Amino acid sequence: MFHLRRLHRGDRLIIGLIAIGLIWMLPGTVVPAAAAQKKGRPAAKPSAAALVAQRYAEALSSGDRSTFGQLDFACQFKMATAGAAPLKAFPPASDPVYAACWDQLAHAHQIAVDLREQGMDTMWPGKNGLVFFREPLEKYGASFFVMDVLGQSPPGGGLKLEVVESQPMPAASFRLREDGPVLGAPAQLVKLRVTYKDPLSAPVAYAPGSYKYTNTVKRPRAAIKDVTVQWVVLSGLKKAGFPGDVAVANLPVSEREGARVPFVTEQSRYVDRSATWFGPADAPGTLIAAVARAALFPDLRDRVAMFNRVLIVDPGQPDALTALTHDLYQALLMAAAAAHKFPLTDPALAARFNEFYWDTYSQTTRMDISLSMEIGGLSQPTPADYLYRIIPAMEMLAKVRPEDLENRLRLGVVYRWNNDQLAAINTHEALVKALPAERYAPRTRALIELAWSRIAKVSWNRIFDDPNIAQAYQDAQEAYKFTDRPLDKFASAYTMAYSLAFMPQRDNQAMLDLLTEAKRWYLELDGASDASWRYLLGNDTLKGVLEADPLFKPLLTSETQKDK
Template sequence: MSASRIMLAAVAVSVATGLWWPPLFAPASGAAPAAEYIKKGRRPAAKTTPVIAAAKQYAEAIASGDRVGFGRLDFGCQFALVSAAAAPFKDFPPGSDPIYGQCWTTLVQAQDTAVEQRDEGVNAIWPGKGFLVFYRNQLTSYAPSFYVMARMGLSPPGTGIRVEPVDSAPIPAASFRMRSGAPLVSVPASVVRLRVTYKDPITSPVTYAPEEYNLTATVTTTTQALKAVTVKWVVLSGLRKLGFPGDTAVLNLPMAGREGEAVPSVTETGGYIPGSGEWWKPTDAPEVLSAALQRMAHYAEQRDRIALLNRVLIVDPGQVAALTILTGGLYHTLVSAGAAVHRVPIGDTALADRFNELYWNAYAQESRIDISYPRSMIGKDGIATPTPADYLYRMLPAMERLARLQPDDLESRIRLGNAYRWNNDPQAAIATHEAVLKDIPPERAALKARVLLELAWSRIAKVAWSRMLDDPTLVQANKAAEEAFTLTDRPLDKFTATYTMAYAQAYMPNRDNHAMLEKLTEARRWYLQLAGASVDSWLFLLQNDTLKGVVEADPAFKPLLTAS
């Protein structure tokens, strides 16, 4: 009988007998017995034995994508053959037999439950969708083969896995029925412990921090890159006398009988040894992280660059270069995203950046929908399209860490204050911009003027949120803008200062429309002198919820709305 026909017969037998082979991911038991045969912290050299050799060969076959080698050592694959065969097997089917592909498909389908299946947008971790192995559940809940997936062992996409024997020990015999109604048979069983090491922090699997697996879904968790684990494998021996083509096989995905009993019945199951995990540390491979940043610069797609930066930062959260690149890129992307919303063409990069920042300043005080709810939209191609809020919420914690690590980077701290303001946290924005202001040397007047303008907008945001119009913060905002106007000689900042003073006037409890008109008129004059400015873009600056009601209700503002 051909092997393919035997496989079909095995399926028929499984239907008739009630035996089937779903993956049962029960927690790996036997942690206490395992501790009995090796003291914690000591790893004696393992002597090569047939069961150790079988387990190591099995793990390496999976890691290298060797379907035939895997199938010939997998208990489930062999059992599918012999349980349906009319006569004992004298040898394995040839390597071209489809049974090996079928067994491999079952394995991969089970392992896919630990592979990232969706594009996580700005939160993606390299190597991303379809390649990243992410153990989101307790490590003890995965079958042993999950720790040696071909995705991590093959190069590319992975960089290889090192498998080293630790030790082995016999356990009570395994028992099972060759088919429903048949008598129980038993064979010797052993457990083998293998140390699995992932060679590269950029492609290794990731987990949550060990202490965080019991947290609720609403709690922010910490992701870490796994460096090494010790995995226990159950190896059965003496199978040839029962008609198996091989004498040794490894138990990976247990089968279940008609009554739900395990096939075979064993006292221990394979899987992760609790407490054996080791995670990549910043000092383990700094040169690899630096090389990743250099490689990242050549990636055309922003999502790939972000994913690689996220990977570097889960290994070394204090990597200043990665934090600087990530926060700078996300900030500019968020600012530019304003243009996609307001659709006002601006012909100069510097003016466009300022225009978009002013847009978010006003928008953050209004409906806030686009900047409040992170909700990456998944397109038909499965690619996530992040929203402005996604960029904002991803960059905020990175900006905070960068500010602590690199306080001399005033530009990043200014952006952090802006991000706080757009996140409707004006108190943090004010505190951040005030702290930056104190750190600016006296000779840097242009930078001081810019920070004063950002501080003014943060103070306006406080009043816009609280609606306490008699708050002295509003007067302070106006004074900050006045000081900035005096300090700067840049037309762009002159425009921003006068526009800011007019905007602040709109919130005054005793609003002076005449003073507001004067400031807007002056702002218009400065604005239309700027490269890339236009009357249409100027008119848009008057259409936000704060200014529109004033300038359209009072005829005195009509000259501001004309094209001349």
């Protein structure tokens, strides 16, 4: 018997080189470009099967229905079985068979196209334009990654196709009719690299490593930079009665058990673990330009969609975080204005009034600020959707721009509205400590917000001996002494009075005095009125206290010149 180990070392080397040469000479094998260049040789030309797969993918991405139909096995199968006699040529490009085949494939692709209203989780390019793979990528066929919605601009940004390799595989088999003979066709497996040109329109999937813990936990998403997909290319089809000799077996004609058409040992699909992802370093200029572009969009959802897209590429992009949190906070304030319906012409007063609306509302009913669009089965985003989206964005902005004191102040506010009691108190306590006494204006605001965060904890938990309620009064009192601005004087006096409602030994006379003082400062503000003042007294907390004691009757019935 012949034994290789008995050969001389030089003989073994020669045999090894011959074997390598034979492998490269196998029909249909493509030398990878990188390997060829490394060895100093020009890259081999793609095989005929590789060119067919590339043309097929290009037709899909460009929306070329006739070329797609002429290279698609399922479509050619439909043509071959439509009549009694075999077709000798393809129908003209205007034939409705191409549109029918295309529509069938497009319908299959719909599972990966975002067709629903996503509220504040919307992602650019938005409804009907976003390709979002909610299942593991391994579950999707190859054509999903080269859909026309990705290749055509708009909404897509285009893609690039490169042949990776092709190799023979066992022949395919199929029947044209159930009672017909089994036919065979040579098959090649072709791998193409699909590279997406634009991170703003590339398909989206759940970020690698993310796990679905519960339905209420939102998994991070990421934009796909490139993937490798494989295609099964069949040849020798004309002798079986097909109008063309080659075709790509993409989606099967039939998948009935025991009757898959065509039967092949491999599928046209995504190649496992081949995806790479867009990151912050890939297109920083594109992201900055996208934020500036989004700022001009008139519709909030379009702006949020673009900001969300930028942030899945670079979660710490400060411009996007700043713009997103600003827009969502304003949306929350506008939702409050729509609820109380008082026109307040002064922007500063309107903002403070709207914040007080959510401060008191979030301690009682909470429905509007806790029921999201998805949970409630609603057709439009709710204030809860704004709140749930703004919190993680503000948290990230606080990390990348800790010097943004306004963001940190508002982060504590939205924590409070979300009933995240300790986070709200801790955020505002840290901010008060960070602000020196000589910074009167920001320190005053921080003290008032800290007081409201303490009040919210006591109000919700109904533990009236909680020391936070006394501390809240002291914080608001300190703010009152610090400031000489009428708006802050009003806010701090009103806050002190509100905190007294939760004191174990409430002093109604002190509350009346503080509310009277708050009213005096309030009515000095532009746009203030007695009607809007009485609204501030009508929330669920103060109303019960004021109506129960005749002491407060003058406060409830008084009228000023502003109301006459």
